[in-house]
Amino acid sequence: MMKPKGALDLIEEAIAELRTAPAGVWISYYAGSFLFVLCLLYFWADMSRSAFAHRHVAESAFGVSLLYIWMKCWQSVFASRMYDRLLPGRQARRSASRINVLRLILIQAILQPYSLFLLPLAFIVFLPFGWVYAHFHNISLIGNGGTTDVRAVWRKSWKLALLWPAQNHRLILILSLFSIVLFLNVAVVIFFIPQLIRTLFGIESAFTMSPLQALNTTFLTVVCGVTYLLVNPLLKTVYVLRCFYGESVHSGADLIAELNLAPPEVRSPADSSKRGEVRSEMER
């Protein structure tokens, strides 16, 4: 078994991938997530403030559920596109052509809702949280429409989630601390914007009159939503990289990708007829 990359190396690589990702990849992420977060905020504010919310809670919950599936589908597209960027040219094109929209929706709609129940449960039990967390991130990539076999997607995602547990737990720890810091930063920025407006334009608001107003649940939900939108693309990319290196143990895709980046004089001995040997060497 190959030695896994360090957690910090993987995060650094994920950031580099995100920085070089084209606008289309980012749009595919935010097309789903932004809309869901916006509607969840509306749902939260409506349920917590409206006097008539109890009349339409079922309909609103159904709308948010559909948007949750919508978000997960777009996150799967994002993960697939990030994965394609890692693959060598020919394989990437083949992988991209394999995405089937209906299959993707079906797999994501069947599997992803269970994350809302299993993740809190795993968190309470504590021990299996890391694996369950990685598993549902992996489903975003593995369930990208390549197959309709739900069991195969579940098994493959779980198999990849079990790989390199120390690396996985370090990743979760580092990214959790990062998320907390980001949460505090976002909260401070949102809290001080009304103060800044009052200083510059003299406009008073509820926040400037009473700082305790910041403890309302909508404010905290907005901060959580913004933090999620900022951190989740990084998390997804990190788990895409983990899947890529996990699958490379058998496919050797990481070696081919590295060979493709090498100068031609280095690359020539490893042309297509020799690739099989390179891979069978790696298998051993």
Added chain:
Amino acid sequence: MSRIDLSRQRCLNHAQREAVARCPECKRYFCRECVAEHDDRVLCASCLRKLLAPEEKEKYPLRFLLRAIQLTCSVVALWLFFYYLGEILLLFPTSFHEGTIWEKLEKS
């Protein structure tokens, strides 16, 4: 496993021939004639056949029904999650949601 080990191996189908590759799927050794490149990997004939076989349509004639049931269960579970989230939010008093409860507590 080292390179020397591969040179000592024989093809699974042709015992008199030296093995030149190991199938990454079944982990068995084969001669040059018994392997083929597929999806940038060198696979043996039987694994390649399994890989290229159409999805198990004939095996599960009721798979559409199964998928529909799975999909319904998931959507219902999702709906229940958000429904009860909404119900829980409704249980809290408005003063808690608006944050005025803390001001009252501070004054008292």
